Amino acid sequence: MPTGVAIRDVREQLFDAAERILVRSGPSALTSRAVTAEAGCAKGVLHRHFADFDAFLAELVQDRIARFDARAETLRAAAGTGTVAGNLTDALTALFESVAVAIVSLVIFRDDLRARLRQTGSKGVPLLAEAAGAIAGYLTAERELGRLKADADITTLAPTLIGAAHMLFAGGEAVAPDAVGKVVTAVIAGAVTPG
Structure with missing residues (x-):
């Protein structure tokens, strides 16, 4: 995705991408790079919205x-x-x-x-x-x-x-x-x- 393009509902997009990876490949395949690639966005997007990858995962679990x-x-x-x-x-x-x-x-x-x-x-x-x-x-x-x-x-x-x-x-x-x-x-x- 090009830089500077707004992503709608980025948190939900990232959560959905993480779920797809989990279901398809299991927890060992879940990395920040895999999530952002699956979501079709730059890796920095995840880190702009979450303090770190564990914070992202904790919010994913709490959301579910x-x-x-x-x-x-x-x-x-x-x-x-x-x-x-x-x-x-x-x-x-x-x-x-x-x-x-x-x-x-x-x-x-x-x-x-x-x-x-x-x-x-x-x-x-x-x-x-x-x-x-x-x-x-x-x-x-x-x-x-x-x-x-x-x-x-x-x-x-x-x-x-x-x-x-x-x-x-x-x-x-x-x-x-x-x-x-x-x-x-x-x-x-x-x-x-x-x-």
Whole structure:
């Protein structure tokens, strides 16, 4: 791209370029030069908008967590509608069919990024921890509506669902919603109220 030409939504362009690289080649291929080349801009553009590459990556992860937060609200609003298993299957499929698996790989791959994210208050594995919180919020709402048993152990169910779904998608192959639904149904079987 020629010097002096304004780039619209440069942050989002850089984030999208980073995601494409992550999905295509994994976290080891993610460099500032690779991101700017993928975005079609000069390397200096990234450094004009971010203090350093780790700051860029931290903001990428936080941006994707914020996007998931919007989905979490939709999931919580679904409480009392459809089936518990169906709602969870849809939410987990949407989460892991996105770039979430690649983002998790990135966080695990880069120690400095993980440390930086922990300074911002992220706990556990960023994105997965937030997803577990969203699932727990949804399960709590369903328990309050009586669709889950009063003694349903939500603090165990939520991370179990996240971990099991992550394992399904971690191989990089397409995963059928039926496979996700089967896992969800097995995990929540003891918690769903009969009826």
